[in-house]
Amino acid sequence: MTDRGTWVDQALREHEEHARQAGRPAGAGTDREQQVLDRIDRARKRRPRVREERITMSHGSGGKATRTLVEAVFLDAFRNALLEPLEDAAQLHLNGSRVALTTDSYVVSPLFFPGGDIGDLAVNGTVNDLAVSGATPLYLSAGFILEEGFPVADLTRITGSMKAAAEVAGVQVVTGDTKVVQKGKADGCYINTAGIGVVEHDVSLGVANAQPGDAVIVSGPIGEHGVTIMLARGELDIEADITSDTAPLNGLIAELLSAAPGVRALRDATRGGVATILNEVATAAGAGVLVSEDAIPVSPVVRGASELLGIDPMYVACEGRLVAVVAGDQAEAALAALHASPLGAGAAVIGQITDDHPGIVLLRTAFGGTRIVDLLVGDPLPRIC
Amino acid sequence: MRFVDEFRDADKAHALAAKIAELCEPGRQYKLMEVCGGHTHTIYKHGLEDYLPESVTLVHGPGCPVCVIPMGRVDDAMHLAAQPDTIMTSFGDMMRVPGSQGSFFDAKAAGTDIRMVYSPLDSLKIARRNPDKRVVFMAIGMETTTPSTAMTVLRAAAEGLDNFSIFCNHVTIIPAIKAILDSPDLRLDGFIGPGHVSTVIGCRPYEFIARDYGKPVVVAGFEPLDILQSIYMLMVQLAEGRSEVENQYTRVVPWDGNLAALKAINQVMELRPYFEWRGLGFISHSAMRVRPEYARFDAEMLFDVPGVRVADPKACQCGEVLKGVLKPWECKVFGTACTPETPIGTCMVSPEGACAAYYNFGRMNRRRVDVSIS
Amino acid sequence: MCLGIPGEVIEFLPDQSDLARVDVSGVKRVINIGLLADDPPEPGEWVLIHVGFALSKIDEAEAAAALQFLEGIGQAYADELEALQASQIE
Numbered sequence: 056m057t058d059r060g061t062w063v064d065q066a067l068r069e070h071e072e073h074a075r076q077a078g079r080p081a082g083a084g085t086d087r088e089q090q091v092l093d094r095i096d097r098a099r100k101r102r103p104r105v106r107e108e109r110i111t112m113s114h115g116s117g118g119k120a121t122r123t124l125v126e127a128v129f130l131d132a133f134r135n136a137l138l139e140p141l142e143d144a145a146q147l148h149l150n151g152s153r154v155a156l157t158t159d160s161y162v163v164s165p166l167f168f169p170g171g172d173i174g175d176l177a178v179n180g181t182v183n184d185l186a187v188s189g190a191t192p193l194y195l196s197a198g199f200i201l202e203e204g205f206p207v208a209d210l211t212r213i214t215g216s217m218k219a220a221a222e223v224a225g226v227q228v229v230t231g232d233t234k235v236v237q238k239g240k241a242d243g244c245y246i247n248t249a250g251i252g253v254v255e256h257d258v259s260l261g262v263a264n265a266q267p268g269d270a271v272i273v274s275g276p277i278g279e280h281g282v283t284i285m286l287a288r289g290e291l292d293i294e295a296d297i298t299s300d301t302a303p304l305n306g307l308i309a310e311l312l313s314a315a316p317g318v319r320a321l322r323d324a325t326r327g328g329v330a331t332i333l334n335e336v337a338t339a340a341g342a343g344v345l346v347s348e349d350a351i352p353v354s355p356v357v358r359g360a361s362e363l364l365g366i367d368p369m370y371v372a373c374e375g376r377l378v379a380v381v382a383g384d385q386a387e388a389a390l391a392a393l394h395a396s397p398l399g400a401g402a403a404v405i406g407q408i409t410d411d412h413p414g415i416v417l418l419r420t421a422f423g424g425t426r427i428v429d430l431l432v433g434d435p436l437p438r439i440c
Numbered sequence: 441m442r443f444v445d446e447f448r449d450a451d452k453a454h455a456l457a458a459k460i461a462e463l464c465e466p467g468r469q470y471k472l473m474e475v476c477g478g479h480t481h482t483i484y485k486h487g488l489e490d491y492l493p494e495s496v497t498l499v500h501g502p503g504c505p506v507c508v509i510p511m512g513r514v515d516d517a518m519h520l521a522a523q524p525d526t527i528m529t530s531f532g533d534m535m536r537v538p539g540s541q542g543s544f545f546d547a548k549a550a551g552t553d554i555r556m557v558y559s560p561l562d563s564l565k566i567a568r569r570n571p572d573k574r575v576v577f578m579a580i581g582m583e584t585t586t587p588s589t590a591m592t593v594l595r596a597a598a599e600g601l602d603n604f605s606i607f608c609n610h611v612t613i614i615p616a617i618k619a620i621l622d623s624p625d626l627r628l629d630g631f632i633g634p635g636h637v638s639t640v641i642g643c644r645p646y647e648f649i650a651r652d653y654g655k656p657v658v659v660a661g662f663e664p665l666d667i668l669q670s671i672y673m674l675m676v677q678l679a680e681g682r683s684e685v686e687n688q689y690t691r692v693v694p695w696d697g698n699l700a701a702l703k704a705i706n707q708v709m710e711l712r713p714y715f716e717w718r719g720l721g722f723i724s725h726s727a728m729r730v731r732p733e734y735a736r737f738d739a740e741m742l743f744d745v746p747g748v749r750v751a752d753p754k755a756c757q758c759g760e761v762l763k764g765v766l767k768p769w770e771c772k773v774f775g776t777a778c779t780p781e782t783p784i785g786t787c788m789v790s791p792e793g794a795c796a797a798y799y800n801f802g803r804m805n806r807r808r809v810d811v812s813i814s
Numbered sequence: 815m816c817l818g819i820p821g822e823v824i825e826f827l828p829d830q831s832d833l834a835r836v837d838v839s840g841v842k843r844v845i846n847i848g849l850l851a852d853d854p855p856e857p858g859e860w861v862l863i864h865v866g867f868a869l870s871k872i873d874e875a876e877a878a879a880a881l882q883f884l885e886g887i888g889q890a891y892a893d894e895l896e897a898l899q900a901s902q903i904e
Contacts, residue, residue, distance in 0.1 A: 088769050092803060095775030106782060111549040119781050295841040358441060359839025363863075364558065365532075365791075365817045422664045423450035424487020426801040432536075432780040441839045443820040443860060443872055452884045455891030478817065531865075559866025561846060581865075584818070588867040591848050636818045639862065639870040662818070665884060691877035692818075692862050692870050701849045701869070 096414075103127040117327030118370075118431030142261060143322060144188035146254065153254035155190035157181060160247040166209065168287040170280075170298030173246055174216030176374055179303045180325065181250040182224045186305035187321035187377060189260045189312070190252030192224060197231040197248050202241040213244065224303035226250070258312060262332075262380070264319040265340035267410040270386035272379045274307065274393055275300070275401035277329050278357040278371035286360065293363065297356045302375030307398045314392035317382030324376045327431055329405075330369035332378045333416045334430045336408070344416040346406030346428070369418075370431050380408065443691070447663030448486070456668040457491040463675040470496045471627060472674055473764055475617060476634035477504030477792030478662050484801035486664040496671070499764035500794035502616045503634055505581045506533045507762060507786040507793045508717040509609055511750040514539030517607055519746055520576050520739055521552050527570060528554045529563040530578035536789045540750050543789075560592035560606075567596070567604040576739045579606040584636040586610040586728060587701035590708040593730070593737045607739040608709065608729050613637050614645050615726035616717060621653050625765050630674040632667065633659035635689045640705075642697025643687050650683040661689035708734050718752065718786055719759025758785035761794055768795040775799060818864040820872055821845075823855045836863060 103126040113120035130138060137145050144157035161177045178195065185192040197217065201210065221228055279300040286293050304323060312318055322332045329351070337344045353361075353368050361368045375398065381389045386404055393399030416428040464470065474480060480500045483489060489498060502508055518539050521528035528544070535544045535556060548554045553573075557563050560577050567575035579589045589606060596604045613634060620626060633646055638659045646657045656677035660670035670688040677684060687693055708731060715727030730738035739745070752758065755773045760766040768774050773784055780796055783789035788796050821836035821843070832848040834855070847854060847861070847868045855861050861868040 088767075091769040091775065095799075095803065098776045098779075107546070107549075109546075109549045111545055113545070113781075123781075293841055293843045355441070356840040359841040362441065362444070362819050363821075363838050363841060363843065420486045420664075421450065422448050422486040422488070423453055424490040424664075426484060426487045427803055429780075429800050441820075442822075443877060446881055447884075449884070449888075451892075452888040455888040456884070458891055458894075459887060561866045584864055584869070587849055587869070588846075588865050591846065591867065636862070636864060636869065639818075669880075669884065688880075691873050691880055694870065698849060698870060700852050704849070 113432070115326075116431060117325065117331055117372075120432070121327075122430065140261060140263070142188060143184040144190065144250075144252075146188065153190075155185050155188040155252045155254055156249070157184040157188070157251075158247065158249035159184060160245065162242070162245050163284065164242060165284075165287050166213070166243055168299055169283055171301045172213055172216050173244060174213035175220050175299075175301045177246040177248045178217050178220035178224060178226070178228075179301050179374060180323075181248040182220075182226055182303045182305055183323040183375075183377070185250050185252040186303075186308045187260070187323050188252075188254070189258045189321075190254045191309070192226045192250055192252040192303075192305050194229045194252075195221070195226055195248050195250045197228050197246060199231070199233045200241045200245040200247075201233065201235050202243050203235055203238040205243050210244065213246075220303065224305055258316065258318065260318065260320050262320045262322065262336045262339040265336050265342055265344075265380045265408045266319070266382075267342055267408050268383045269319055269380050269408040270383050270389075270404050271333070271336075271344065271346060271406045271408065272381060272386065272389055272393070272402060273324070273329060273352065273405050274304070274377045274379070274399045275375075276352040276354045276357065277324065277373055277376060278353060278361065278368035280374040281328070281371035282357050282360045284372075285364070293360065295356045295360060297354075297360075300373055300375040302398055304375065304377050304398065307393065307396050308377065310392045310396060311379065311389055311399075315381055315385040315389035317385035318379055318389065319382065320380040322378050324373040324378055326372050328368070328370040328372055329376075329378055330367070330416070330428050331430060333406075333428060336378075336380060337414050337416050340408065341413050343409040343412040343414070344406060345409050345411070345419065346416070347419045348421045349419075350403055350405045352401045352403050369428060383407070444663060447661070447665040449665060452665055453491055453668055456665070456672050457493075460491075460496065460668070460672050460675050461493045463672075463679050464493050464495050465679070468495060470629050470675070470678065471499055472496065472630050472632060472671060473499045473501045473620070473628050474632040474660075474667070475501040475503035475613065476632075476637065477507065477790065478636065479632060479634070479660065479667060480504065480794055480797050481792045482662050482664060482667060484797040487801075488664050488667060489802070491668060492671070496675075498632075499628065500761070500797075501620060501764055502717065502720060502762040503582065503613060503637075504762075504786075504790050504792045504794075505585070505609075505611055506537060506790035507758070508611060508616070508720070509534075509537065509580065509786065510716045510718045511539050511752065512716070512748055513609055514543070515541060515750060516745045516747060517578055518542070518544070518547055520607055520743055521547055521554050523574070523743060525573050526553070527566060527573050527575045528552070528578060529557045529566060529575060530554065531558070531580065532556050533790050533792070534578055534580060536783065537786055538783060538789065560589050561595070564592055564596055564601070564604060567601055568599075571603060574603050574605070574742075576743075577604070577606045578609070580609045582611055582613050582634070582637050583640045583705075584634075586709070587640055587698070587704050590701075590704040593708045593734055594704065596737055597734065602736070605737050605739040605742050606730065607745075608727075610709070610728040611715065611717065612711075612726055612728070613641075615723045616720065617646075617649065619717075619720050619723055620763060621649065621655070623763055623765075626763060628655060628764070629678060630656040630658070632670050632674070633657045633685075635659060635661050635666070635693065638687075638689070638693045638697070640698050640701045643685050643693065643695050644697075646685045650685050654683045656683045657685045659685070659687045659689050659693055661692065707731075708737075716749065719762040753784055756785040758787045758795075761787045768798040769803075771795065775803070818862045818869060820860050821863045822860050823847075823857050825857055834868070836861065836868075838863070
């Protein structure tokens, strides 16, 4: 299965080596605990390797396994300066213009859910990836993989949604592709959209830009898309009044960037939720992120469903929420700009960037204690977008 | 959220923490064991240890039913899942537990039909909807969960289902606590008693701990204030030299437990003569199996289960962590070879395992909350 | 695994005496109340839910008593803090 034997042995050898270097055997006290924690930090920074022989659902969850797969397989194969930042969109220079390029595939199940359908996600998701890169989204491609037997009426419904979403976002679908696979594959309909946009603003956004003193802002209540999908699957016999938050954020972002030029980074919180983004910021910037549980907006329904199922809303997908890292002195202006728009009505400052505990995301609980918010292992809610 | 939010109030936490600090005798160290995995999880999730004085240490015990399943039983379950025309159903926490050939999660990736369920009743639903398949429910959990499995079997019997069975790995908490108490390498001052197990078994079963071993027990709820209050109640007993069983979780736990639940368990299941607990070895009368009258719902009767005992990997120190002898970070492979993504043992793989809780939530410099008044 | 959360009973299911619909913070779910057959809950009462079953009723009086104890401690603490502040001013 995996070469568990060899890397267990290696870890043991490392431990012995470390103990020898430290010059003393296992002793008591926090010093030794700190040594262990340092050793773990070093282990976490090691070159990523995919240990599994087969792809598992974890690889699609947006958490640790996804990141390892991307770094160890895709980045390794395609490595170049444009890919390495691994941001939501690549920043290209074409004949003097700055152009952003992104792609996303949509495999959500069920296809239709309260608040939207796979078509809405396919347009809004890609528009948002461009918008958080500082680009004005312009054109999309749309590739469809359809299952034999899929009702044409459903396809028309989906393209109708895409048309409406494109209009709201101000983009056009200018090229596409269609493939059909046998019954049993593609689960009805999979869609891939790629998008390009022009970066007009004089901003350079990137999670690596975050600095101590910056504020972390979220544009509204979290976890709504994920919980909607979970309930829409109908396996859990749970009823609740909740809809997906899928929405195009380019308008909101344009307002934000005008009002607060000190925005360092923007991300849209999809798979893996807000927690995943916070970790990406901490890692890329080599800084600490400290957020306050009290400050994170969560609707009562999302809280209730999460408690019922034992999941943490911080890891639940959104499809119309952004996380912004903003220079501390511009946090007020940023918040005001967000509040001025319906999509940003619930925006809040949830925390800040610190120089304490670099690379780690800490949460001050409502209770007053502190704990780590790490990347997700495994996948509580598969096929969420 | 009602009955939840009120018990997460930071101000009250400060007050309780101050009281706990006051009760600490100078120069004395206090070691309190919390037995229940749910408590371990809450403590770390809310950063509760930040409120405790240096002299009070919480030790995490073997109350995580996922953590104590030996590798051999996981292998047996994987064998069941691999049978033709069989659907294995399991709680989420079991999906990543490693046997010697990998976990449910790995098997699922390789094509085995294993489905995650939130309730044994979901498993029953799958059985109804798939009459041509045999559906097996991986039944794990302590007394909190055992009645639900029992009720599900009774339901299956009432409906005359012939394609549903359980692979019974339910364990009971008392023998494990006794094993801890009898363990020579451990010194404990008191116990934070499992809250939800007690809704079923009541508080009486813990009386032997206070009476025969002289250790106070406080049955605790799961919100952070419940646990802090329970610690406070233990410290009061210790300061007053008492050792009694007290119930902090009175809003949910009846002193006599839930008779209907105990009856259901008793109707469907009986105690095994002995059962292996990972890290603790064989403990007599510590686990349940299906009674002969319900053999048609017993996966071990319907299928041929290998039943091979598998020793833990040499590097694994889960046993010592489960007994509270080692802290998670003291395990040789903690955080390097053994991480939540690449777990060697169950303490790391179960979200309630002490190692997973520490790695995911607590792995950083302790930031003590200042509760001092003087 | 010990995951048990409080929910309010809304109604019983008409044709199935051991099933009830509960509300958890606006989320509704049908659960089995067979384990409370000796003293079934009424709509409006709260129960502890675990893996789709109600394990126990939540005693509102006891919950109130627990909170009162905590309030008491909280008040005493607040009083002491105040006293300390006051004495520091001098």
